[in-house]
Amino acid sequence: MHAIEKLLAQKAGKESVSTGEIVNCTVDLAGINDLYLQTVRSFFEMGGTKVHDPSKVIMFLDHYAPASTIVQADNQKQFREFCWDQGIDLLMDINEGVCHQVLADRGLSHPGEIIVVTDSHTTTHGAFGAFGTGVGATDLATILITGKLWFRVPEIIRINFEGELPKGVYAKDIILHVIGELGADYAVYKAVEFTGFTLKQLSISERMALCNMTTEMGAKTSYIQPDEITMEFLKKKVTRNYEIFTTDPGYQYAAEHTFDVSNLKPQLAAPFSVDNVSDVTAFTGRKIDQAYLGSCTGGRVEDLAVAAKILAGKKISKRTRFVVVPASRGVFLEAMAKGYVQTLVEAGATFVTPGCAACLGTHQGMLASGETCITSTNRNFPGRMGHTKGEIFLGSPAAVAAAALEGKIVDPSQYID
Amino acid sequence: MMEKVARGKAFVFAENIDTDQIYPGRFVELTDIEDVAKHAMEGADPNFVKEFKKGDIIVAATNFGCGSSREHAAITLKAVGVGAIVAESFGRIFYRNAINIGVPVLVCPGIGKLIKSGDILTVDIESGKICNETTGVVAQAQPMSEYVMNILASGGIKPMIKKQLQSVNK
Numbered sequence: 001m002h003a004i005e006k007l008l009a010q011k012a013g014k015e016s017v018s019t020g021e022i023v024n025c026t027v028d029l030a031g032i033n034d035l036y037l038q039t040v041r042s043f044f045e046m047g048g049t050k051v052h053d054p055s056k057v058i059m060f061l062d063h064y065a066p067a068s069t070i071v072q073a074d075n076q077k078q079f080r081e082f083c084w085d086q087g088i089d090l091l092m093d094i095n096e097g098v099c100h101q102v103l104a105d106r107g108l109s110h111p112g113e114i115i116v117v118t119d120s121h122t123t124t125h126g127a128f129g130a131f132g133t134g135v136g137a138t139d140l141a142t143i144l145i146t147g148k149l150w151f152r153v154p155e156i157i158r159i160n161f162e163g164e165l166p167k168g169v170y171a172k173d174i175i176l177h178v179i180g181e182l183g184a185d186y187a188v189y190k191a192v193e194f195t196g197f198t199l200k201q202l203s204i205s206e207r208m209a210l211c212n213m214t215t216e217m218g219a220k221t222s223y224i225q226p227d228e229i230t231m232e233f234l235k236k237k238v239t240r241n242y243e244i245f246t247t248d249p250g251y252q253y254a255a256e257h258t259f260d261v262s263n264l265k266p267q268l269a270a271p272f273s274v275d276n277v278s279d280v281t282a283f284t285g286r287k288i289d290q291a292y293l294g295s296c297t298g299g300r301v302e303d304l305a306v307a308a309k310i311l312a313g314k315k316i317s318k319r320t321r322f323v324v325v326p327a328s329r330g331v332f333l334e335a336m337a338k339g340y341v342q343t344l345v346e347a348g349a350t351f352v353t354p355g356c357a358a359c360l361g362t363h364q365g366m367l368a369s370g371e372t373c374i375t376s377t378n379r380n381f382p383g384r385m386g387h388t389k390g391e392i393f394l395g396s397p398a399a400v401a402a403a404a405l406e407g408k409i410v411d412p413s414q415y416i417d
Numbered sequence: 418m419m420e421k422v423a424r425g426k427a428f429v430f431a432e433n434i435d436t437d438q439i440y441p442g443r444f445v446e447l448t449d450i451e452d453v454a455k456h457a458m459e460g461a462d463p464n465f466v467k468e469f470k471k472g473d474i475i476v477a478a479t480n481f482g483c484g485s486s487r488e489h490a491a492i493t494l495k496a497v498g499v500g501a502i503v504a505e506s507f508g509r510i511f512y513r514n515a516i517n518i519g520v521p522v523l524v525c526p527g528i529g530k531l532i533k534s535g536d537i538l539t540v541d542i543e544s545g546k547i548c549n550e551t552t553g554v555v556a557q558a559q560p561m562s563e564y565v566m567n568i569l570a571s572g573g574i575k576p577m578i579k580k581q582l583q584s585v586n587k
Contacts, residue, residue, distance in 0.1 A: 022564050035445045038488055046578040064446070071446040120486040120510055136488035136514035138574050145578060150564070184433055185480035189509050218483060220509055273433055360485070361442035381435040381484060383460045384442070 002156050003245035004191055004223055007131050010243075011114050019254075021153045029108060030143040031099055031117035033060045035360075037075045039118060040082050042141035051086045052147035058090035059083050060102065060117075065094035065355035068363045097328025097354035100124040100296040104208065105330040107237030111226045111244045116140065116149060121296050121378065123214045126192075126222030127207035128230060129244060133221045154191040154220050155254035161198035163262030168413030170306075171206035172298060172376065172396040174198070175213040176267040178259060180277025188218030190254065198261050199224065204233040205300045212297045213378055216274040266412055268374075269394040272382045280399055283409045287319070288393075289371040291404035292385075294325025294352070295359045298376025298397050301334045307401035308340035310415045316348035317407025323365040325352045349404075358385050367392075374403045422541050423500030423521065425473035427549075429534040434461055434477055435484035436511060440493045442485075453489060454496035471498030474538050478504065478529035482511025491515040501540045503528055503547060503558060516565050519573030523547070525558035542569070 001009070001016060009017045011025035032039050043051075051057055059079055067073035076094070083091040096102050099119055103109040111129030115122060118140050125132030135149070143149050159178060179186075192214045199207070207229075211222040224230075226244050265279040293299065293307055304326065316322045324344055326332035332354050335341050345351065358365030359377040367373055367390030375385070376399075380392035395403075398412035405415075438460035440453075447453050458465035475481075475494065481504035482490060491514040494502065501521040505528055515522045521542045528547070532538065536551040543566070545558035561569070571577040 022562070035487060037448055038492070041448070042575060046575045047582045069446060071448075075446060075448070118486055120484065134486040134510055136486050136491070136510060136517065138488060138517040139513060142574060142578060145582070184483060185506055188480065188483075188506055218480065218509060360445075361437065362445070379435075379437070379484065381437045381460075384437050386443075388460055 001248055002251050003225065003247045004131060004156060004221065005153060006245040007112060007114070008151060008153055017153045019153050019155055022150055023153060024148050024150050025114055026147060027056065027116050027143050027149055028113035029056055029058060029115045030140060031058045031060060031115070032140055033063050033099055033118055034076050034079060035063045036118040036137045036140065037078060038137035039140045039144070040078060042138045043144050046141060046145055048141065048145040051088065051144050054087040054089070056147070057088045057144065058092065058108070059088055060092045060096070060099040061094045062092070062096065062098050063356045063360060064362065065353055094353070094355070095329055097326070097331065098296045098299065098356055100208070100212065101300065101327035101331060105328050107234070107239065110234055110238045110242045112242050116143060120215045121212050123219055123222045124208050124212040124296060126211040127204060127224055128234070129224065129226040131221050134215065152189070154189060156191045156193055157187055158193050158195060158253040158256045160256065160258040161194065161196040161261055162258060163198060163260045165198060165201055165261055166264060168398060168416040169261070169264050169266055170396040170398065171202055171209040173264060173267040174261055175210050176269050176277050176394060177264060179213065179217050179275050180267070180269070182217060182257070184217060184273060184275040186217045187214065189220055191221045191223060192217070192219045193223040195225070203302060204229065205302045209297050216378060266396060266399055268399065268409070269380055271380055271391040271393070274380060274394065280395065280409065280411050283393065284411065286409040287372065288374050288403050288408060290321045290323060290365065290367065290373040291400045292323045292358060292365055292373055292375035292377065293397055293400050294327065294357060295377035296327060297378040299325055299327030299331065301331050303376060303397035304331070304335045304340045304344065305338070306398045308343040310398060310401040310412070311347035311405060312343050314347055314405055316404045320404055320407045322349045322404040323352060323358065324349045325357045326354045328354050361385050374400050374409060376400045420500065421543055422539060423472060423474055424539045425470065425500045427474050427476050427532050427534060427536045427538050428465065428469060429529070429532055430461060430475065430477040430481065432478035433480045433483055436482055436487050436490040436508070437484060439482065439490040440487065445487055445489055450492070450496050453493050457493040457497045466497060469497050472500040474500050474540060475502045476504070476528060476532045477502070479506045481507050483508035486510045488514045488518070491518055491520055495520050501542060503540060505529055516568050517574040519569060521569060523558035525556055528556055531556055
């Protein structure tokens with residue numbers, strides 16, 4: 001069996017599971033964010049009165065942090081009251097940040113557990129050897145009532161990376177390249193495991209970016225076998241015991257792909273699809289109106305560090321806005337302590353409260369018709385950040401910072417020592 | 418309860434219609450079902466809600482509903498009264514959400530090329546047989562699993578759980 005299958009089997013109370021089987025699993029941690037008041041409504045509509053196990057539920061007020069309309073404020077108010085009424089202590093209010101980053105910061109994401117959040121990018125937690133998957137409001141309400149959820153045991157695809165990453169090329173470039181090659185629907189209903197030599201060069205933060213973006217190829221979940229880099233990260237964060245599952249030798253994957261990254265160039269996904277990917281040089285010189293650094297894919301300390309390095313002692317282009325959104329309060333504090341915030345604000349950046357901000361097209365950096373944005377976020381769908389005629393390019397944090405500096409798309413490698 | 422046979426006009430969409438196009442992010446704060454219904458497919462076709470009638474059928478190429486986990490995407494289509502959604506493939510979470518709230522979603526490879534917007538379709542939800550009454554073309558969707566059919570037959574996950582809770586509490 002694969003490690004993912006062993007994990008699912010244990011949570012379903014079974015000796016083994018096989019591909020395609022539907023299993024009912026105990027969920028270790030269920031997260032709800034503030035887009036999903038429907039979860040609370042569904043809970044009551046189903047006849048729920050008491051949450052099955054409040055200690056396994058976490059609430060994030062991250063997508064509307066802080067509320068910018070009365071309706072959003074009212075939704076958040078109802079969430080807070082639900083937490084207080086139900087004894088849910090893990091209420092992450094508007095001062096905490098993006099759900100996936102908060103889970104990592106607090107050591108709540110670790111190997112061997114099922115983490116289900118009402119956010120499609122819950123695949124991020126594969127970086128820790130967890131089974132993370134996103135669901136809608138009704139599925140989450142089912143967990144609130146029963147503590148369990150049904151899963152179809154997925155086919156598993158192995159994606160292997162070989163070679164050393166060139167200067168100025170990051171995990172974001174790798175995963176954009178993979179999605180460009182395989183397509184936005186390649187892994188629908190499947191799980192994606194990442195392996196190979198290149199992973200040894202990637203920090204937890206970079207691994208989170210890889211796993212986060214598997215959602216953009218349709219994946220149900222992702223997985224990286226925990227290693228010494230994982231353990232080093234978890235040692236500082238996690239206090240409770242956990243189990244690490246390993247894949248049996250000779251396990252047959254549904255498909256296997258190997259990518260050599262040693263000659264990879266910085267990548268961009270051009271409007272309006274995440275799999276519309278090419279080398280950044282294909283768009284060199286394209287004028288941009290806004291550069292956006294943030295989100296659960298591209299708003300970590302390492303991402304702000306790269307941007308600060310590129311912009312230290314310089315000024316962003318006068319024709320460009322540079323919006324920076326730290327992924328969490330933890331990230332914000334660390335970026336302040338290390339001087340990145342000072343550097344970026346001096347260069348002309350506008351800082352926004354940790355959270356999802358304009359990534360989902362609600363507030364704090366929306367695009368007008370005909371505007372172009374380069375962003376470290378994970379989606380460039382039509383209308384994703386505002387007007388449907390606003391164009392979004394996805395790239396690495398380095399590509400975003402370099403574009404903010406020049407006011408146009410450039411190859412970021414030239415700014416990296 | 419779900420209708421076993423859906424009959425209505427086809428509204429055809431291309432591949433990778435994402436949840437932001439089905440229901441733009443700026444309206445996710447709305448919770449009243451009447452309000453939610455006003456914005457169905459707005460990001461892909463601003464005229465959709467004016468032309469779509471209860472019982473009509475959405476047909477799409479691959480990966481319909483890719484993107485966000487927002488259940489609003491499925492809720493808005495239920496709210497306008499979609500008879501069925503037939504696509505070559507679906508975004509994973511959208512597919513689950515649609516079933517959970519009782520909207521029939523059928524996977525039918527190649528369907529995008531067989532149907533034009535405005536054709537009149539009959540879709541048998543249980544057998545997966547799709548008849549294009551306008552052209553006479555017939556297609557066969559993949560059968561849904563027993564588990565999924567059970568949820569749809571119950572009218573969605575909510576009535577199903579409600580019933581289970583009631584029988585436990587008796």
